[in-house]
Every structure is written in structure tokens, then in C-alpha cells.
Amino acid sequence: AQTVTQSQPEMSVQEAETVTLSCTYDTSESDYYLFWYKQPPSRQMILVIRQEAYKQQNATENRFSVNFQKAAKSFSLKISDSQLGDAAMYFCAYRSGRDDKIIFGKGTRLHILP
Amino acid sequence: GAVVSQHPSRVICKSGTSVKIECRSLDFQATTMFWYRQFPKQSLMLMATSNEGSKATYEQGVEKDKFLINHASLTLSTLTVTSAHPEDSSFYICSASGLAGGWNEQFFGPGTRLTVL
Numbered sequence: 001a002q003t004v005t006q007s008q009p010e011m012s013v014q015e016a017e018t019v020t021l022s023c024t025y026d027t028s029e030s031d032y033y034l035f036w037y038k039q040p041p042s043r044q045m046i047l048v049i050r051q052e053a054y055k056q057q058n059a060t061e062n063r064f065s066v067n068f069q070k071a072a073k074s075f076s077l078k079i080s081d082s083q084l085g086d087a088a089m090y091f092c093a094y095r096s097g098r099d100d101k102i103i104f105g106k107g108t109r110l111h112i113l114p
Numbered sequence: 115g116a117v118v119s120q121h122p123s124r125v126i127c128k129s130g131t132s133v134k135i136e137c138r139s140l141d142f143q144a145t146t147m148f149w150y151r152q153f154p155k156q157s158l159m160l161m162a163t164s165n166e167g168s169k170a171t172y173e174q175g176v177e178k179d180k181f182l183i184n185h186a187s188l189t190l191s192t193l194t195v196t197s198a199h200p201e202d203s204s205f206y207i208c209s210a211s212g213l214a215g216g217w218n219e220q221f222f223g224p225g226t227r228l229t230v231l
Contacts, residue, residue, distance in 0.1 A: 042224070043152075043205060043207075043224065043225045044222065044224050044225070045158075045207065045209075045222035047219070050217075091157060091158070099163075100146055100148070100163075100211045100218065100220060101148070101160060101163065102148070102160070102209075102220060103160070104157045104158045104159075105157065106156070106157045107156075107157050
């Protein structure tokens with residue numbers, strides 16, 4: 001079975017600074033996708049970034065980028081120029097290429113310090 | 115982007131009663147919808163996969179007779195919590211699979227907070 005592990009329950013970063021959230025996963029599959037979702041206090045899940053496992057190039061979306069290390073099964077999220085609106089719970093997630101089921105990590109609560 | 119709605123957003127019910135939660139894809143057709151449960155300060159746990167016109171597939175440990183799922187159309191899935199008890203109190207989130215930019219993405223509803231007294 002696939003698993004997703006986020007080892008940082010909480011993190012804090014100063015506004016305008018850079019922070020990296022860690023995620024590791026375990027799978028025996030070769031076809032899969034990885035995601036980072038943001039859940040603000042409203043509880044609405046928001047897709048931040050996604051990475052196809054077959055792509056070697058790390059995905060980027062504006063201030064958000066990932067460091068995808070396939071051999072190490074590591075998928076970290078870097079947030080540059082942190083903003084107050086980035087404060088939220090961040091979930092790392094895995095989706096098999098066989099079906100659409102998403103497995104979520106336990107989440108990391110990110111605090112932005114003004 | 116695609117929008118998924120849930121109704122109601124909050125519901126309070128008495129122990130022993132049944133509660134129905136609706137999940138709708140507003141501007142796209144979703145052959146597959148998913149139901150998640152989220153306890154306070156915890157992650158989302160997949161409860162079941164709902165396919166239009168067929169029986170839902172439940173994850174291990176989820177009581178299918180307690181959590182009835184119906185996916186009657188390409189835009190509507192419902193979750194009915196039968197004979198609800200206080201331990202069923204939770205935040206329930208649905209998602210719907212739809213095409214976005216050539217990618218089969220899951221779009222999440224805003225969630226329903228269920229409180230069973």
C-alpha cells in the first residue's frame with residue numbers, strides 16, 4: 001500500500017522568507033502523481049502544485065516549487081517570499097496512475113510571522 | 115476553474131437520525147466522485163469512491179450500511195449518514211474528477227460539518 005509521510009506537524013517562517021516543507025512517500029508503482037494541497041481556515045482544499053512522476057523536471061507555480069527526488073521518494077515544497085496568505089495547513093498527496101484515489105499525508109501547519 | 119458545491123455546509127442532528135449531504139459538480143460532469151472524512155486537526159481520510167450509475171466502492175473499515183452513497187447523475191452524489199451517533203461528528207468533504215487543461219483533476223467541495231448531539 002502507498003503511504004505519504006509528513007514529518008513536520010508545524011512550521012513557522014518570517015514573512016518574505018523562504019520555507020521548505022518535507023514529504024516522503026512509499027510506493028511500488030512506477031506511474032503516479034504527487035501533489036501539494038493547501039487548506040486554509042475556510043477548510044477549502046486548494047491545489048498548489050502537482051508533479052507527474054515520469055517528469056524529471058521539478059514543477060513550479062509562481063512562488064511555489066518542488067524538489068522531486070524520485071529515487072529517494074521525496075517530494076518537498078518550497079515557498080519563496082512567504083506571504084501572510086500562505087498561512088494554512090499543507091498536505092502532501094499521492095495519486096496512483098491506476099485510479100483517481102488520493103492518499104494524503106498528515107499535513108504541516110504553516111505559520112507566517114509578520 | 116471547475117466548481118464543486120456541498121449542501122448543507124453545516125448540520126446538527128440528534129443521535130439516531132439520518133443526515134443527507136449533497137455534492138454537486140456545477141459546471142462539469144463527473145463520472146467519479148470521492149467522499150472524505152476529516153477529524154479536527156487531522157488529515158483527509160478517503161471513505162469511498164462513487165461512480166455514476168454503479169455501486170460505491172468503500173475503503174477498508176468504512177461501514178457501507180452506515181454511510182450510504184448514491185451517485186445518480188453525472189453532477190450529483192449524495193452521502194447519507196444513517197442512524198447517526200456522536201462519533202460520526204466530523205467534517206465531510208467530497209471531490210469530483212473532471213478534465214482541466216487536459217488533466218484529470220480532482221476538484222474539492224467546501225465541506226460539510228456534521229455535529230451529532
